[in-house]
Amino acid sequence: MKVSARNVFRGKVAATRPGTVNAEVDIDLGGGDSLVAVVTLGSLNELGLAVGSDVVALVKAPWVMVLTDAGDVKLSARNILSGTVKAVEIGAVNAEVTIALRGGTEVASIITREAVSDLGLKPGVAATAVIKASHVILGVPR
Amino acid sequence: MKVSARNVFRGKVAATRPGTVNAEVDIDLGGGDSLVAVVTLGSLNELGLAVGSDVVALVKAPWVMVLTDAGDVKLSARNILSGTVKAVEIGAVNAEVTIALRGGTEVASIITREAVSDLGLKPGVAATAVIKASHVILGVPR
Amino acid sequence: MKVSARNVFRGKVAATRPGTVNAEVDIDLGGGDSLVAVVTLGSLNELGLAVGSDVVALVKAPWVMVLTDAGDVKLSARNILSGTVKAVEIGAVNAEVTIALRGGTEVASIITREAVSDLGLKPGVAATAVIKASHVILGVPR
Numbered sequence: 001m002k003v004s005a006r007n008v009f010r011g012k013v014a015a016t017r018p019g020t021v022n023a024e025v026d027i028d029l030g031g032g033d034s035l036v037a038v039v040t041l042g043s044l045n046e047l048g049l050a051v052g053s054d055v056v057a058l059v060k061a062p063w064v065m066v067l068t069d070a071g072d073v074k075l076s077a078r079n080i081l082s083g084t085v086k087a088v089e090i091g092a093v094n095a096e097v098t099i100a101l102r103g104g105t106e107v108a109s110i111i112t113r114e115a116v117s118d119l120g121l122k123p124g125v126a127a128t129a130v131i132k133a134s135h136v137i138l139g140v141p142r
Numbered sequence: 143m144k145v146s147a148r149n150v151f152r153g154k155v156a157a158t159r160p161g162t163v164n165a166e167v168d169i170d171l172g173g174g175d176s177l178v179a180v181v182t183l184g185s186l187n188e189l190g191l192a193v194g195s196d197v198v199a200l201v202k203a204p205w206v207m208v209l210t211d212a213g214d215v216k217l218s219a220r221n222i223l224s225g226t227v228k229a230v231e232i233g234a235v236n237a238e239v240t241i242a243l244r245g246g247t248e249v250a251s252i253i254t255r256e257a258v259s260d261l262g263l264k265p266g267v268a269a270t271a272v273i274k275a276s277h278v279i280l281g282v283p284r
Numbered sequence: 285m286k287v288s289a290r291n292v293f294r295g296k297v298a299a300t301r302p303g304t305v306n307a308e309v310d311i312d313l314g315g316g317d318s319l320v321a322v323v324t325l326g327s328l329n330e331l332g333l334a335v336g337s338d339v340v341a342l343v344k345a346p347w348v349m350v351l352t353d354a355g356d357v358k359l360s361a362r363n364i365l366s367g368t369v370k371a372v373e374i375g376a377v378n379a380e381v382t383i384a385l386r387g388g389t390e391v392a393s394i395i396t397r398e399a400v401s402d403l404g405l406k407p408g409v410a411a412t413a414v415i416k417a418s419h420v421i422l423g424v425p426r
Contacts, residue, residue, distance in 0.1 A: 002352045003351050004349055004351070004396070006396060021303050060349055069144055110377075112203070119144045139359045142355070161305050204346045211285050216330065220327075235378050276418060
């Protein structure tokens with residue numbers, strides 16, 4: 001598999017919490033980094049996801065929001081990933097920002113140029129990547 | 143908090159409708175404008191959202207769809223926000239369109255240049271912003 | 285209705301599977317192509333969706349992920365649409381890729397330029413469009 005998503009996170013299932021319709025899946029990305037995904041119960045079973053399973057989590061960069069000074073707010077999104085800006089690549093309207101999490105995982109986000117400037121994003125600045133659990137697509141090897 | 147999302151809507155919770163797993167939250171944005179968000183029951187409780195709570199609703203501009211001549215269609219999305227185009231900023235492939243709702247709230251959308259031309263979007267034109275309730279991230283001050 | 289979404293799929297409802305809160309809707313796009321959407325039960329009823337109903341499915345191009353060599357992976361997303369690249373239009377940071385499915389339906393995706401190069405996307409190449417069922421907005425004529 002090759003995929004257009006800038007974020008292809010490889011990890012292991014750390015926990016699953018099946019609900020009535022959906023299930024939450026905690027993914028250990030190594031180094032202490034982790035990600036939560038929500039998938040349907042049908043997908044959970046079809047993919048055979050259980051604790052310890054190898055899993056790939058796919059997240060398109062435009063689905064990642066970036067925060068700074070995140071300490072004064074609580075958000076409904078499940079993935080609030082603190083780290084440090086590693087790189088900023090500026091385009092005409094959009095920019096791609098890469099945030100390195102503490103455990104070494106890198107998260108790519110596409111945001112507007114204006115937001116890069118408003119938030120003062122540049123390498124070394126503390127920043128938080130926000131990802132809704134329902135925006136994560138999970139995959140397993142066949 | 144500073145956030146990359148072009149849409150940072152500040153308002154008050156007008157109603158909550160808890161379901162089995164998720165809850166719908168109606169947000170009064172002032173001036174008669176409103177927004178519906180869907181969050182998990184867990185988030186509803188963790189954020190302490192109740193009628194009258196101050197809340198911030200975050201929506202990335204690429205998650206906002208734009209319609210014109212919307213009168214002849216019914217859509218499954220919960221937020222169908224009618225207004226008038228206030229500004230259009232054109233990039234190489236994409237464009238940012240700002241729609242002013244009747245109550246004064248402004249909604250930013252990133253769509254393709256081609257769509258701007260197809261829909262004839264320019265300041266003063268009537269347009270509708272469409273946002274899925276599940277694409278809204280809610281936040282509250284800590 | 286005119287809409288900014290690059291993907292406006294017209295079809296007929298082939299099946300509905302109501303759950304507790306949400307419902308899955310299978311849409312026959314003709315030529316053997318199909319799409320699955322998840323909407324709330326409220327929307328299902330409000331739109332009057334039943335087998336045979338005419339329906340429009342709207343999907344913004346940035347919500348579509350592109351895969352190649354998809355044979356070795358199973359994904360949680362419900363729509364895994366195999367086809368052939370028909371066109372690639374390159375911008376400064378992003379690119380628009382059009383994939384023609386076997387039945388003739390065309391799917392537009394916005395991905396990064398880098399991904400176009402990594403995946404070797406060009407007309408004639410086999411590629412797969414991935415769309416989460418919850419990212420599909422349904423519409424019906426009033």
